[in-house]
Structure formats: structure tokens, C-alpha cells
Amino acid sequence: MLQNYNEVIELSKLKWCIIDVDGTLTDSGIYFDSNGNELKKFSSRDFVGVMAAHYIGVKTMIVTGRECAATKRRADEMRVDYLFQRVKDKKGFVKKFMDENGIEACQLCYIGDDLNDYASMKLAGFIACPADACEEIKEMANYVSSFNGGCGVLQDVFRYILLKTGKWDRFLQDEVAKGY
16 A cells, blocks of 8 residues: 555556456456356446546546457446457557557556456556455555455545545545536
8 A cells, every 4th residue: 555645646647547347347257148148247336436537637448358248338338438358468558558658657557456467567657456356466556445346446446546635525526416
């Protein structure tokens, strides 16, 4: 967890957030119906996480190795800025995206849960994960949510960021009080 004032100030530099799907926005289960359609359980709370990110000028991007219509639908509902599915080399993809868009590590938040995100997470200046992430990810994280994947991790991470930057109360007043 972040400990000193200088690290907290760095949170105000965040401009991008990469979010993993399976195990982060979902409970990591992969379900199939009788027709072979893939189903996922998302938390309704995570919409507020995207709202909070946008409120402080952070663009949201889902990067996942799988492709699923449910992920596309949920990303659209939450108004995520970018969705990239079927990304097999996440580190290479993130590095290229950062280079092409002039993104520095201090501007990037990455929220993931498992070893397939390990190398790409190291490119970020701020790393967060669910409570049930694998040990290697928890050890490298700046913030470990108290929520498991699929239970509101995104909302919790941005609540933490806004609290640490002194913007949470203003967000509640300006955005959440309006209703959504």
C-alpha cells in the first residue's frame, strides 16, 4: 500500500487505467450455457469505478486474452473508453500502446489478478488487484482491494485513488448525488 506523501501525489498523474476481465471484473469463472455461449458474472458496482475514473480524467481500457460478447456488452454499458479482446501478448500490446500514445508509467494504473498480467503490470506506475489475486500479483501491488474479483474491485480501487487525492467527497457530491 502507498505510504508516503510523495507516492500519494503521484496518483494525481494517472491518465490511463488498464483493467483485466477474468478474475478482476469477474469472479474468474468461465460459464457456458447449453448452446456453448460464454457467460460471465460482473459486479454492478464497477460502473461507479468507471464514473470515478472519468471524473478525474482517467481513460479506461479493458485488455483481455479472451473474446466474449458479454465482455463487449458490459464494457459498453460501463462506458469504458477502449476494449481490446483476444490479446495474447499483453506486455507487448501494452508497451506498444504506451509508446504510440506517449504514456509514461506514472500515468498508468493497471488492475489485474493473475500471472498472465504479471509482465504487463510491471509497466504501470500504480498496480492494484483483487483480494483473491495470486500471491505474486498481491506482492507487486500498490493497493490490494478488500474485494474479490467480480465483487466491485474497480469501484474500490478508484474509491481508494479518489480518497488519497482528496477527490472522493467532491465526486460523491458532483456525480453520485445526481443518480445514474
